Amino acid sequence: MPILSRLRPDPFTLMLVATVGVATVLPCRGRAVPVFNAVTHAAIALLFFLHGARLSRSAIFAGLTHWRLHFTVLASTFVLFPLLGLGLQGALSGWMAPGLLQGFLFLCLLPSTVQSSIAFTSMAGGNVVAAICAASLSNLLGVVVTPVLVGLLMHLQGGGIPGRAVGSIFMQLFVPFVAGHLLRPVLGAWVERQRKLLSLVDRGSILLVVYTAFSEAVVNGLWQQLGPRDVVLLGAMASALLAAILGLTTLASRALGFSREDEITIVFCGSKKSLASGVPMASVLFPASAVGAIVLPLMLFHQIQLMVCAVLARRYAERGART
Structure with a gap:
């Protein structure tokens, strides 16, 4: 019984699995898309509003000036990820369609996510202010760094990236x-007493991001474009890549002497890849006929990272509650 109790998934993991199932059977489409997008954006905005009201000025300043953490996250996103992607691409050359292999390498060159990285960091009890800075900086630099890396490693030339991503983040x-x-002078004390509300907004925003992202992948023909063999290979590659990056960022953060809160931030901000940035970048950098295959590995990796990191965040939170 104790073993079965440890293996039993927590309710939030079951909710994530149910959300993916609902998105597969009843994906958001048509007129419902802008409605769900608006609700998701509103939930994320509320999450950041509550964090702003909760955090002190000294905590914000400490997060903004935490350069060791930011450099560690950027090194994971734009150095370690591409190296791992090149290694896996070379190992599976000939086993998978070239377009899918190119897409797998492309996902390794993308910036980190913003919303889910910060939501998972908050849920796990990490350094939220540093996560906001690190994830946002990754996305802003990715507008320039990702096309350069694509040109160097994939032998392609692309135009500029639309600036709307910058405005959206802001x-x-x-x-x-x-x-x-x-x-904060008006709401700070009230927000401090409403820890359950903040947890609800954290988890609710994650569920909304999972549903809208997976719905878009399903509507765009995720299951029609992938055969069983491709799904297995891509899933194995994505899982191996995520496991490697999670393990390496955890070991690096501990070897470099970061605190538990900073380790959580590095792990979640340094292990993500942004679907929201990747799809528009792919449409600019690649021919229209190649975009479908290029973004398929990204869509699959995006779903896996959300599911795995949700479980990991829950475990971090449980360990933090016991200490």
Whole structure:
């Protein structure tokens, strides 16, 4: 019985699995898409508003100036990931369609996610302010760094990346965060007492991101474009890549002497790849006929990283509660 109790998934993991199932059977499509996107954006904005109201000025300043952590996250995103991607691509050359192998390498060159990285960091009890800075910096630098890496490692030339991503990050993340912090004298004490509300918003935003992202993948023909063999190979590659990056970021953060809270931030911000940035970048950098195969590995990796990191965040939170 104790063994079975440890193996039993927690309720949030079951909710994630159920969300993926609902998105597969009843994906968000048509007129419902803008509605769900608006609800998801509102939930994320509320999350950042509440974090802004909760965090003190000294904590924000410490997060902004934590350069060792930011360099570690960037090194994982733009150095370690590409090296692992090149290794896996070479190992599986001839076993998979060239377009899918190119897509797998492309996902390794992308910036980190923003919303889910910060939500998982918060859920696990990590350094939220540093996560906001690190994930946002990764996305902003990715506008320049990713096309350069694509040109160097994939022998392609692309145009500029649309600047709307920068504006979206600013309006959806920084504006609510700053607004919440400015209202901290009024709301700070109330938010501190509402830890359950913050946890609900954290988890709710993750479930919404999973549903909308997986719905988009299903509507775009994820299961029609992937055969059983491709699914198995891509799933194995994505799982191996994620396991390697999670293990290496954990070991590196501990070897470099980071605190538990900083380790959580490095693990979650340094292990993610952004579907929101990757799809528009692919449409700019690659021919239209190649975009479908290029983004398929990214869509699959995106789902796996959300599921695995949700379980990992839960375990971090449970260990933190016991200490």
